[in-house]
Amino acid sequence: MNLVNLESVSHAYGPKPLLSDISLGVEAGERIGVVGRNGGGKTTLISVIAGDIRPDSGRVTHSRGLRVGSLSQQDTLDPGATVGEIVLGELAEHEWAGDQRVREILANLIGDLDLTAKATDLSGGERRRTALAQLLIDDHDLIMLDEPTNHLDIEAIAWLARHLAGRKSALVVVTHDRWFLDAVSTRTWEVVDGRVERYEGGYAAYVLAKAERARIAQAAEERRQNLMRKEIAWLRRGPPARTSKPKFRIDAAQALIANEPPARESVELMRFAAARLGKTVYDLDDVTLHAGGPGSGPLVLDHLTWQFGPGDRIGLIGVNGSGKSTVLRLLAGTVKPDSGRLIKGKTVRLAHLSQELTELDPTRRVLESVEEIRKYLLLGKREWTASQLLERLGFKGDAQWKVIGDLSGGERRRLQLLRLLMDDPNVLLLDEPTNDLDIETLNELEDLLDGWPGTLILVSHDRYFLERVTDRCVALLGDGKLAMLPGGVDEYLERRAAGTALTARLGNGATTTTTTTRPGGAGADGASGRSGGAASGPAGADGTQGPASGGSIPGSPGQDGAAGLSAKEERELRKELNRLERQLDKLTDQEARLHAAMAEAASDYAKLGSLDAQLREINVQKDTIEAEWLEAADRLGD
Template sequence: MNLINLENVFKAYTPQPLLDQVSLGVESGMRIGVVGRNGGGKSTLMSIMARRTEADSGRVTHTGGLRLAYLVQRDEFGDAATVRSIVLGDRAEHEWAADARIRDILAGLLPGIDLEAPLEGMSGGEKRRVALAALLVPESDVIMLDEPTNHLDLEAITWLARHLATRKEALAVVTHDRWFLDEVTDRTWEVVDGRVERYEGGYSAYVLAKAERTRIADSTEAKRQNLMRKELAWLRRGPQARSTKPKFRVDAAQALIADVPPLRDSVELTRFATARLGKTVYELEDVTYHAGPKPIFNHVTWRLGPGDRIGLVGINGSGKTSLLRLLSGTAQPESGKVVRGKTVQLAHLSQELTELDPARRVLESVEEIARRITVGKKEWTAGQLLERLGFGSDAQWKPVGDLSGGERRRLQILRLLMGEPNVMLLDEPTNDLDIETLTELEDILDGWPGTLIVVSHDRYFLERVTDTVHGLLGDGTVRMLTGGVEEYLDRVAAGTAGKPTADRPAEQAAKPAQTATKADWKTQKELDRLERQLDKLSKREAQLHDDMAGAATDHARLLDLDAKLKAVLAEKDEVEMAWLELAEG
């Protein structure tokens, strides 16, 4: 029996309907990820399901006494509201303090936040945490979340995913965070052209199933198919494949990705980047920088080379944005120096949207930078790139002032690309972008030759477009994390942020596979061996990338290093496959 039932629902705000004769149901225990383009009807579908918005026609029914918890995108609270009044209501302290589940929610979402604190004046991230805690404390039958990861950091997103995985309620969630979707959902609804297409499995399975549907139907949308197959190849080869249990069968994916080339041609991109940048990009030499009394960087020495693609992670207040400001020249170190290469052409995507002229048309705003650019080996016009990032022919003539926050973000990114920079600093580039646009942006960045630094709470995007992860762990240093985002989260959870890897407890230094604990000791031993082998190969891969950057002008050495890198990647693929097959058991 469905907890929520939609029958022939129709909803339109313009001549093009958002939902056209949609019929579906939510059963007990279902865990649904809702995806689709911005403005395509995801939030409208959720609101109609919750009976917050009335359908133009059709019928929406709930089972009697349904307990529904619904998180909207904007958190609104009364002027006199406190954390306690919103999250705990009139519960007596002995009542909630004795409940381990409520204590876990408070510890996971509201660490360091005073329960008596007023919500007025709190940041967007703090208010989102309060709203989530208030929603999760009561028992429910259905939990509906519209963009729950907005304003949350990596640690909070990880905690929320783990918490939701333990809940028994039915779940429906709208989010552009693809890692989060894979962790908490087991089916996907895509809202497209007024329909709701349904797929079994989380985001990874949805990518596979959609690519398979496209192949079977022999779709004319070859570009879209190629993008999905390319992303599928990354899902198979990248950190996702070994850090979480796959939601789709590896053998089914193999036929689709057998002929897909690597995401990025590292040798070619490094060669282009070196030609444009030379050997020196940025060098921080003994840099010290404070934010108030707190030292953000303490005698930091750090080098960026041509073609480096770095993801920056760090606890709040650790200095991620400050580091980008030091590199861009908008902030100056108190001691030490920042050396900038003579040929650096910098593009800095900040979290502000103020530089856009609201009176200009979208296409004019791009063409004032350039009318056409070359990305990889292909030339694109401003209009073509706008089309790729979701601006159709009509939308290209809208005034900038009429754009939504997500549309302005897309426009801002495209204006940076049109300037043909050779260094890009991207501070939270995924804010307000839908999954389809993110996939297009990732594909564009794959062919862009330059040095890239990304700060993002979107783990999927961060791992997808960068090659290494560097952590700002609150100890005044910038250090490379060979274990990527997973190592960063392990360090934060273990309280070992700032300590060398060798100082971490063995159990915290261990790699992925929670599934391995369920296997017998022989399987566990083999999994451990494969994980150690993967660690060695990953370190070898990173070293080869460094060697290639240093030998960018030596063609013969580059060819030799490239051959070695391909051999390492091939071996790494074989080990990953063995690990996956053993873990799936």
């Protein structure tokens, strides 16, 4: 059953038609992701579906009694209302406190935010979370979301995707977050040139289907060109002999990827980067750093020793407020460490894209502002002009001659990115570069960065972009260390979840100073260096403080006895815990030796690859043993 029907709907702003004769419907239970260029009509489409905008022509029909919930990009919170009043309305405390679904929404979106806080005192991110919680607590037949992941960190985005996928209501969502689209969407709509092209599946299926449509269109164009050539030849020479028609035998999926090279030539890019940068890029030596300056604000780094080497492409992950931007500012030299040394390579040519838009001369034109930095840029093996690069990032034709003062926020972001790249840096620090960029522009930016040789350190909540552009991820987990994540974002989410669960099990007066606690000594993620390096102190496999070999965790059942176990079973379990901890210590020692060897072989890429393979194998073994350790500890009655 269709909840909403659009029949021959058209709508325009000024002379530009955004929707032209659109007919479509939204079925009950459908989850639709809407994609398209900025300004292409995505927000207009969902506003028409929700009934917030009356179209210029055509008809929009809602089923009887349809309950629609909408989240727009604009902030509509009552500044005088409290968070509790906005989110919970008139619900009594016993009503919402007894509802598991409401408690889950509050825990994952509101968190530690005071329910008595006034909306006028909230930050932009807190206001966004409050509005989202208000929407999700109510029951709706159809939910309309416009950029719901704005201001959410990776954990909150992952939770929101699971929550929406588990709801029975229909969903229409506009977002540039491609991972989120894949996680929630069963169908994709692309708004392009006033039309709405419909595809089955999420973002990945949409990309394949769109490429297949392009291939079919190209084949049709080739056939048309062949016929035209034959017609011209016939007109010139007379009727030719009959020939067989060309045949197209292409397996759609295989033809698209069979001869496609890797996104990046990592070894070649690293070689170029080493030639441009030498061996030293950034070395952190026993660095301590607080977010608010020496001794003030949250602790970000605690006596950390680490190396960022030539050609490293690193994604920096952490919850909001963990200090990711502070680390980038430390590397950029705009903040100083509390103690320790930051050693910067002599050949470093830095470009830092912060979350704040750098002021551009509003009277200059777009192309002029780029060409004043450089007119040509070599990316990979090809030289690009400023105009060609502008076109790739969405400034086509007359748009290159627009006055900067007339640009939107997204256009200014694109221009700022390109100006940074045109300055030919060899180190890029990017803080949320995907803000305000549409998917097509993100694809072009990824392609540009694929051919860029240098060291890249990226902070982004856009999981797809993060995994696509970087080669490895590290995390700030709240313990003052950088934790290596061989498993990427999935491993980060698992560690956060395991840390929360273990902290809950420890409970009862146990004290932990880290976000996640796992057994082990100084390991790959508590150690430091380029893909590792010299360890900065005893730490667990994720950079946290683990239990000493042969001991037990404070607050564990070993101190008070384990309920439900005989004395013999308890002794056997403790022996098992000690055995597992000794194995972890041995693996940790091997890990430390591998890190030292990798630091010495920083310029030997073949040896680095071999050492990295050994390191990954050890990490797999450690993960297995840690899982056994947690299971044994759980049996003891944590």
